[in-house]
Amino acid sequence: MIVVMKVGTPEVEIERVSSELGTWGLTPEKIVGKHKVVLGLVGETADLDPLQMQEISPWVEQVLRVEQPFKRASRDYRHGEASDVVVSTPNGAITFGENHPLVVVAGPCSVENEEMIIETARRVKAAGAHFLRGGAYKPRTSPYAFQGHGESALNLLAAAREATGLGIITELMDSPELDVVAEFADVIQIGARNMQNFSLLKKVGAQEKPVLLKRGMAATIEDWLMAAEYILAAGNPNVILCERGIRTFDRQYARNTLDLSAIPVLRTLTHLPIMIDPSHGTGKSEYVPAMAMASIAAGADSLMIEVHPNPKKALSDGPQSLTPERFDRLMQEMSVIGKAVGRWPEPAVVLA
The missing domain is CATH 3.30.70.1140 (Phospho-2-dehydro-3-deoxyheptonate aldolase; domain 1)
Incomplete structure (x- = not known):
């Protein structure tokens, strides 16, 4: 009410x-x-x-x-107004929200070494990205796959932030790592596999850092918004929703089905900012540009795009990662769509 x-x-x-x-x-x-x-x-x-x-x-x-079961996440809770999530970075405050320019998040799936993460950070910053993404703790389907370097990788992300001024978004997998991840991250990511880890959602809701909540692989939109409700109910109003593709019957040609219809649906249901991850959504780098541009046209507030200096040698998710050169071109391509819908940051991106 x-x-x-x-x-x-x-x-x-x-x-x-x-x-x-x-x-x-x-x-x-x-x-x-x-x-x-x-x-x-x-x-x-x-x-x-x-x-x-x-x-x-x-x-x-x-x-x-408020008729919806997700009370605080409902757009009615704010009398129809969108909410903003403001994140402080060394380059200044960046605002995620419906009434603000598109926010671009880019970087590798995982932090591999200092040279790689700083090089990638400099390249995506030069192209116009606002945040660096990179996994220190990596949830993987196989127990034998690369799991990330943990706390040492957080220090490398800090070095990349120091070198570029980019904000840092990285994933939290378990409650014991919350304090150390919150120390280094500007935005804490809750991954698809943890979307309904309710005890973890309560913990990130009880701290102040903004939270990026990815949609679960088989989650309905209501499931997703109820997960966001856990964070909001615990006291943290700064939640960003991230659509990253869902599992459907066809996985032969793309890793997941990127649900772009979620953008207008969420816009009617919730006041929270909306991010799209076309990298996980498609799983193939050649499909990422088209889905990124379609996301802007559909009204996304933010994009998360995987970029790696040498995708063929990436320790995780290489096939869906763009090279820095392709990311440069994509930023120019996206600017055309972004300006057309009034969501592109001004002045226009100038490549270094």
Whole structure:
């Protein structure tokens, strides 16, 4: 349930209404929009009468029920307004959100060595990327595949950030690594395999770093949004949703089925920013550019693209990684679509 306050409501009245609602056994969460303040009500609201609640104050414009099971993630919870996730980086604050320029995240699947990660970081930064992605801890289908270098790789990501000013996005696999990952990462990624690891979601929800939540390989959109709800309910409002392809019956030609229809569907259901990962979504580098451009046209807020200086020698996911040269060209190609839909950062990217 949400309480929509009228435009211009004095702050003292918002505080008074919040206090009174607290005496009803509810926890009001203040949401400041562009024009209005909304109070999201957490607690037992099923038996409350919205018309009676409107009598609390002449400054209450409307009291509405949030019908979706994902309450805080629902777009209705913010009275239809999109939310922004602002991330501080050495190059300045970067905002993920519907009303902001496209944010590009690029880098290798895993951190292999210092030379490789710093070289890749410099190349993707020169092409116009805002964040470096790279796995320190890698969940792999086979126990014999490369699992990542762990904490030492986090130090290499820090060195790459120092060299380039890029923000860092890296995956958290298990609760014991949370503190060390949060120390190095600007955004903590929860991978597809952990999307419904509810104890882990509660833990990242209880800390302050923004969270990138990837869609599970067989998850419905409601499953995904309910997973986001765990993070939001634990107190962290800074969640970015990432579509990375789902498992369907046809895996002969592409690794996964990239669900681009999720973009308009999510836009109607949730206020959270939307990222698309065409690298995992297709599994083949030759398909990544087309899906990246289609994602921008469909309304994505961000893209995550795998880039490796030598994909044939990559320790993980080489077949879906672009070379730096191909990423340079893709950024130029994407700028055409991005400018057409009003989502490309200005001034235009100039390659080093």
